[in-house]
Amino acid sequence: xxxxxxxxxxxxxxxxxxxxxxxxxxxxxxxxxxxxxxxxxxxxxxxxxxxxxxxxxxxxxxxxxxxxxxxxxxxxxxxxxxxxxxxxxxxxxxxxxxxxxxxxxxxxxxxxxxxxxxxxxxxxxxxxxxxxxxxxxxxxxxxxxxxxxxxxxxxxxxxxxxxxxxxxxxxxxxxxxxxxxxxxxxxxxxxxxxxxxxxxxxxxxxxxxxxxxxxxxxxxxxxxxxxxxxxxxxxxxxxxxxxxxxxxxxxxxxxxxxxxxxxxxxxxxxxxxxxxxxxxxxxxxxxxxxxxxxxxxxxxxxxxxxxxxxxxxxxxxxxxxxxxxxxxxxxxxxxxxxxxxxxxxxxxxxxxxxxxxxxxxxxxxxxxxxxxxxxxxxxxxxxxxxxxxxxxxxxxxxxxxxxxxxxxxxxxxxxxxxxxxxxxxxxxxxxxxxxxxxxxxxxxxxxxxxxxxxxxxxxxxxxxxxxxxxxxxxxxxxxxxx
Amino acid sequence: xxxxxxxxxxxxxxxxxxxxxxxxxxxxxxxxxxxxxxxxxxxxxxxxxxxxxxxxxxxxxxxxxxxxxxxxxxxxxxxxxxxxxxxxxxxxxxxxxxxxxxxxxxxxxxxxxxxxxxxxxxxxxxxxxxxxxxxxxxxxxxxxxxxxxxxxxxxxxxxxxxxxxxxxxxxxxxxxxxxxxxxxxxxxxxxxxxxxxxxxxxxxxxxxxxxxxxxxxxxxxxxxxxxxxxxxxx
Numbered sequence: 136x137x138x139x140x141x142x143x144x145x146x147x148x149x150x151x152x153x154x155x156x157x158x159x160x161x162x163x164x165x166x167x168x169x170x171x172x173x174x175x176x177x178x179x180x181x182x183x184x185x186x187x188x189x190x191x192x193x194x195x196x197x198x199x200x201x202x203x204x205x206x207x208x209x210x211x212x213x214x215x216x217x218x219x220x221x222x223x224x225x226x227x228x229x230x231x232x233x234x235x236x237x238x239x240x241x242x243x244x245x246x247x248x249x250x251x252x253x254x255x256x257x258x259x260x261x262x263x264x265x266x267x268x269x270x271x272x273x274x275x276x277x278x279x280x281x282x283x284x285x286x287x288x289x290x291x292x293x294x295x296x297x298x299x300x301x302x303x304x305x306x307x308x309x310x311x312x313x314x315x316x317x318x319x320x321x322x323x324x325x326x327x328x329x330x331x332x333x334x335x336x337x338x339x340x341x342x343x344x345x346x347x348x349x350x351x352x353x354x355x356x357x358x359x360x361x362x363x364x365x366x367x368x369x370x371x372x373x374x375x376x377x378x379x380x381x382x383x384x385x386x387x388x389x390x391x392x393x394x395x396x397x398x399x400x401x402x403x404x405x406x407x408x409x410x411x412x413x414x415x416x417x418x419x420x421x422x423x424x425x426x427x428x429x430x431x432x433x434x435x436x437x438x439x440x441x442x443x444x445x446x447x448x449x450x451x452x453x454x455x456x457x458x459x460x461x462x463x464x465x466x467x468x469x470x471x472x473x474x475x476x477x478x479x480x481x482x483x484x485x486x487x488x489x490x491x492x493x494x495x496x497x498x499x500x501x502x503x504x505x506x507x508x509x510x511x512x513x514x515x516x517x518x519x520x521x522x523x524x525x526x527x528x529x530x531x532x533x534x535x536x537x538x539x540x541x542x543x544x545x546x547x548x549x550x551x552x553x554x555x556x557x558x559x560x561x562x563x564x565x566x567x568x569x570x571x572x573x574x575x576x577x578x579x580x581x582x583x584x585x586x587x588x589x590x591x592x593x594x595x596x597x598x599x600x601x602x603x604x605x606x607x608x609x610x611x612x613x614x615x616x617x
Numbered sequence: 618x619x620x621x622x623x624x625x626x627x628x629x630x631x632x633x634x635x636x637x638x639x640x641x642x643x644x645x646x647x648x649x650x651x652x653x654x655x656x657x658x659x660x661x662x663x664x665x666x667x668x669x670x671x672x673x674x675x676x677x678x679x680x681x682x683x684x685x686x687x688x689x690x691x692x693x694x695x696x697x698x699x700x701x702x703x704x705x706x707x708x709x710x711x712x713x714x715x716x717x718x719x720x721x722x723x724x725x726x727x728x729x730x731x732x733x734x735x736x737x738x739x740x741x742x743x744x745x746x747x748x749x750x751x752x753x754x755x756x757x758x759x760x761x762x763x764x765x766x767x768x769x770x771x772x773x774x775x776x777x778x779x780x781x782x783x784x785x786x787x788x789x790x791x792x793x794x795x796x797x798x799x800x801x802x803x804x805x806x807x808x809x810x811x812x813x814x815x816x817x818x819x820x821x822x823x824x825x826x827x828x829x830x831x832x833x834x835x836x837x838x839x840x841x842x843x844x845x846x847x848x849x850x851x
Contacts, residue, residue: 151791160795457778461795497789499782499796500665502749516706522667535663539671542626542658543678552630572790576797577825580631587629587636591652598654 140285143468145493150462159295159463166294167454173403174451174507180405181395190392192511195445198383199435205350205383206426212353216415218422223377225429226256232425233258233342233375234265240373240421242267242339248357248364249273250344251289251448252377252427254470255483258342269342270334272363274327281308287464287472289450290401295463298323331363341367345378346447347393348424351386354414355424358397358407368411373421380426381435381444393447396509400449430483439520443478445510450475452504452514458497467494474504478517486525495521530569545588552586559584621683622650623691623715625817626658632817638844639692639718642733645844646726650690655682661699666784669707676700676709683713690721692840694747694816702750717747718840719756719815729759734847736766739837740809742800742823744816745778757815757839764842773803781822797826804834815839 143149153159178184198205210220223229237245245262247253247269259269259280271280278293279286282304286292293301302318305326311333312326343364347356355376357364368374384390398407416422435441453459453473464472468490469480477494486492495518504514527535541547559582566574573579585593620643624636643650660675679700683689691697697717704712722728741761747753761769780786780796787793800823804812812827814820817838824836 147789147791150789154791154795457780457796458789458792461792493788495667496785497792499745499778499780499785499789499793501745501778501782503745503776503778506749516703519665519667519703522665523669525667527667531666535666535668535671538658539663539668539674542660542675545655545657548626548629548657555630569787572787573825575790576794576829577822578828579825580821582631583633585633587624587633588652588654590633590637592654596652598652 140468140490143490145489146462146466146468146497147493149466149468149490150458150497153463153466154461156463158297160461162295162297163460163463166291167460170291170403170454174400174454177399177403177405181399187392187395188509188511191396191447191509192445194384194389194392195510196442198385199381199441199444201385202380202383202435205385206380208350209348209353209383209424209426212350213415213422213424214353216353218353218415218424221423221425223425223427223429229256229377229425229427229429230258230261233377234262234267236373236375236423237262237267237340238265240340242373244268244270244338245340245342246270246272246334246338246367246371247276248341248343248367249276249292249359250342250377251470252344252379253342254286255379256377256427256429258377270331270338272331272334272367273359274324274361274363277309277327277331278304281305285465286470288453289448289471289473289475290453291450292464295465331366335363335366335370338367338371340373340375341371343367343374343376345376345382346397347390348378348383349385349387349390350383352414354387354412356390357409357411358394359409359411360402360407362409365409365411368413372419373423374413374416375423375425377425377427380428380431381446397447397449400447400451400507400509434479434482437482440478440482440517442512443475443482443517445512446475446479447510448475449509451507451509455503455507456498457501457503458499462497467497469494474498474514474518475512478512478514478521481521481525486521492525495519495525528569549586549588553589555582556584556586558582618687619685620648620650620688620690620721621686622652623656623659623679623683623689623696624652625691625693625696627818627821628692631821632838635692635817635838635840638838638840639690642731642840642844643690645846646722646728646731648726651686653682659696659699661696661703662783664699664703664707673707673709676704676707680704680709680711680713683715684711686713688721688725689713689715690718691715692718692815692838693818694744694751694753695818698746698750717751717753717815718843719747719753719760720751722760722843723756730763731760731843733764733843733845734766735764735842735845737811738768738770738807738809739811739813739842740770740772740804740807741775742772742779742804742812742814742819743775744814744819747815748776753815757813760839760843761813765847767842770807770809772807774799775803779819779823781819783818786822793822794826797823801826801830801832805832810835811842812836813839813842 275293660672664672780793
């Protein structure tokens with residue numbers, strides 16, 4: 136994955152900084168709640184959404200089970216249609232292939248369609264080292280690139296920026312920006328348009344990803360909103376597409392499902408403005424497809440985790456995630472932030488760094504992500520499974536072992552409760568060590584003198600039977616007062 | 618029908634009042650609820666923190682303890698969801714039939730008016746595992762609406778997580794506190810005296826913050842409101 140995030144601290148530390156940033160909190164809340172509402176409205180319009188979701192999941196699962204076959208079919212069809220297929224085991228290999236292909240054209244500049252796969256492998260940085268400049272043409276990606284910034288959202292990578300910041304950035308970094316540029320969205324978009332138009336007309340090489348690949352016909356599909364993709368995909372002489380191997384769909388007909396699932400889940404639109412499809416190369420043009428593994432095969436080998444490969448990068452999970460909303464995208468230290476990032480990044484990169492180990496814990500397991508996922512990825516279950524594979528802190532391990540020991544015998548639990556009941560006046564208001572995380576912002580509850588089970592036995596309730604004396608409903612007025 | 622109460626380790630240890638209320642309520646409705654003393658914890662904390670082996674041990678212990686019961690009632694949406702939703706992932710066999718309290722009242726006993734009296738302004742937080750795990754829907758609020766004297770006010774952003782999340786509250790303290798701050802902001806907007814939920818773990822977190830801020834809002838488990846009667850209120 137991109138080297139740009141290397142060396143970042145663990146998620147909780149990054150998030151602690153982000154929650155203090157009131158401008159970021161405001162931007163994120165406004166943006167995510169707006170898209171969330173739009174998504175809910177357009178999803179609600181379809182009576183068969185549950186069936187579509189089930190179909191999306193089934194098609195993806197079928198494809199992943201037969202990926203070897205469909206990949207070879209894809210290669211065959213693309214080759215037949217005049218394209219060239221390259222296989223890349225990892226980021227380094229993919230970057231080498233793309234750099235070589237660009238050099239062979241003799242060009243030193245390329246235009247780019249927004250693509251998660253090329254960000255994942257850090258293609259722009261790799262090309263820069265080879266003396267090739269890559270221009271992002273998606274408006275938000277352009278903003279991120281001009282600002283030497285990291286993306287913080289899959290769909291809206293500059294979600295952390297407001298329009299005043301964007302105006303400043305354009306004036307400082309974008310060649311030809313009008314001196315009297317205002318921060319009106321229309322004015323900002325117009326300035327970017329004029330700047331990008333020049334790039335489109337000059338570019339001889341374009342680099343893209345793809346939302347889908349159709350094995351049956353060898354067709355690639357890109358969905359977008361701005362039309363910049365269409366420009367890149369049609370004008371330049373050479374097109375290089377870097378696509379993760381999990382983006383395959385068996386047949387043209389499968390698009391029926393995904394062209395409904397993706398726009399509604401992603402931008403909250405019934406249909407996205409531009410859908411471009413191409414098969415191989417047109418006469419006089421060149422097309423290269425780089426099929427990217429970069430850890431995907433090992434994800435596929437994991438029984439629980441492999442469902443993450445169903446992801447169609449819609450980012451609906453980000454827009455409903457309460458943790459993402461407060462922590463922001465940069466805290467995840469990956470081009471894949473939010474709930475999907477929390478299960479994808481540790482699987483693709485492994486859990487060797489403190490950051491990658493902390494990602495499966497970057498969730499309260501509230502389940503909102505699973506509910507909106509258009510391909511029904513059970514993100515909470517994958518998070519829990521990854522937690523089971525992560526290395527745990529020593530003190531936590533000791534604590535969990537002790538708790539397990541107590542819970543394995545009810546008599547031990549009863550003893551521990553009685554001990555706690557006797558000590559209840561001695562519990563400090565602030566707990567030490569990692570537990571201070573609880574008492575920093577919360578009071579502890581009053582520890583009761585008697586546990587429920589001791590009360591049950593005292594009331595004459597034998598094991599499994601009701602108490603001899605029927606208890607009355609307790610008095611709420613007395614409960615939990617200080 | 619043999620009915621057992623699964624009190625849950627948190628309620629057993631920290632909130633016996635909720636257990637007493639559940640027993641009182643069920644007896645008032647004619648249910649001869651039993652309490653197997655061998656019960657301890659469903660294993661949720663271990664599983665969700667990444668200690669699967671310990672969780673499996675506790676899950677097996679749970680199924681043994683409650684074998685033979687027609688229904689197991691738990692006054693905790695999240696512990697009930699652990700048994701119903703997560704045990705199958707752990708390959709646990711013969712999982713007992715577990716109900717959250719509101720499900721048991723509405724679906725099994727088929728009552729929504731439990732004869733309760735609670736003359737206070739109350740708002741209800743649905744809690745994630747009840748809402749999205751068990752999918753209890755409107756059952757808790759249907760029950761609350763029938764409580765005499767109770768004024769139920771809707772909670773803005775009710776379906777949003779409060780930020781508890783078990784060990785998440787400690788591991789990601791800042792995000793957890795930020796989520797709770799927003800939840801509390803919404804609670805305060807309602808003007809309610811009491812915040813009710815069907816899960817004391819979430820209430821431990823929200824209630825602990827409300828108390829630290831000296832907000833004057835109390836938290837109460839659904840069982841405790843449903844158990845109160847005119848006699849007990851005096």
